[in-house]
Amino acid sequence: MKGLQWILKSSKTDRLEGCVVKLFQYDFPELEKCAWKNEGILNEIISVLEIEPNDIFSASELEWIARMSYNAAVKLHNSAQLEPLIRLLDLSISFSGRIHNQPDPNDPSNVSQHHLLCNFLKITRTTADARRETNPTEKEKLYTESYKTITNFQNQNQSPLATTEPTLLQEPYLSKHRIILSLHLEASIHLNDWPKASQIIESTSPIIDDKLSSVFLDCILRAESPSSDIVRAVKTLLRTLHASPSPHLNHQTISQTLPRYIRCLFQLSLSAADDPLAESVLDQAIVLVRDPGGRGGGYQGPDPSSSSSSLYPSDEVRWLATVAFNRAVDFYLVARDEDCRRWAGKAIVLADGVDGVGGDGGELGELLRERLEMLVAS
Structure with missing residues (x-):
């Protein structure tokens, strides 16, 4: 593998292409034989891919390399350490990003779709590690990393809400984006960024x-x-x-x-x-x-x-009306008469609504009116 790296650094274009092909044809299968658990082979493969290809590959070749890198990351998603997995996905994003400068988010086979898939793996894996982490400091670091990854992804205009009409998006794309939004909310709440949490909810x-x-x-x-x-x-x-x-x-x-x-x-x-x-x-x-x-x-x-x-539901209306009226009584006991009347009035409006949603003949409304009259008269 080290010899392959040296060849890549010093070779001409045709040999460079051949070495990358060899990487996927021979070295990834070697890693697969180890159940994708040989970190040494994985790190060597990533080191080879990180060598600058100097734009010698065609669009189809770049797409192939990006896809193979992503497929490897999928298989490594649950077994590899987080750091090499992130490096592999970043490489896949980098290779796919060379294909088009301005990806079209409405094309399900384009670069934006690939970026979504790669970032989805990064975010879900980072969040999974954060949930398992018991050390508070490390847990916060992982949630921060997840938060930053999602923010960067959205800032790069890869968010479907920022790039196209939501009703035009395909469901597989939407499903993954919804999961990303839910993990963004989770990270924001863990990091105590409640204003951002509200923005995330509203954006959906x-x-x-x-x-x-x-x-x-x-x-x-x-x-x-x-x-x-x-x-x-x-x-x-x-x-x-x-x-x-x-x-x-x-x-x-x-x-x-x-x-x-x-x-x-x-x-x-x-x-x-x-x-x-x-x-x-x-x-x-x-x-x-x-x-x-x-x-x-x-x-x-x-x-x-x-x-x-x-x-x-009538039971829900009865519960709300009863609890609201009890709160009105609390106001009465501390001489907040105006608040008492206002809350009692709303409780009675709700109670009167029970007849329309469940039917009690207006009994609860009449009962609350009687009790309000008793309070006012006392």
């Missing part, structure tokens, strides 16, 4: 789907961060889902999911003692209860008159 509006929204929520709720940060991130997710024009959302599923998100956000808001935010959640719930299709709030879901449109 054109392409978000049910799975990505669930992954986002799980990632946010698992964060070991102040409740106020978690609350605002959940609110951003809720707002993004509510206004999303994404054709990939199952709106019937989302109409069933939103109430659970609202319950979660309401609980978090109260736990964080963020009454204004909790009240804004109540307002959002009232919009959804009154307008199941959500058109009054910008929701792009199905027509509420459609038989497939799901109504706000």
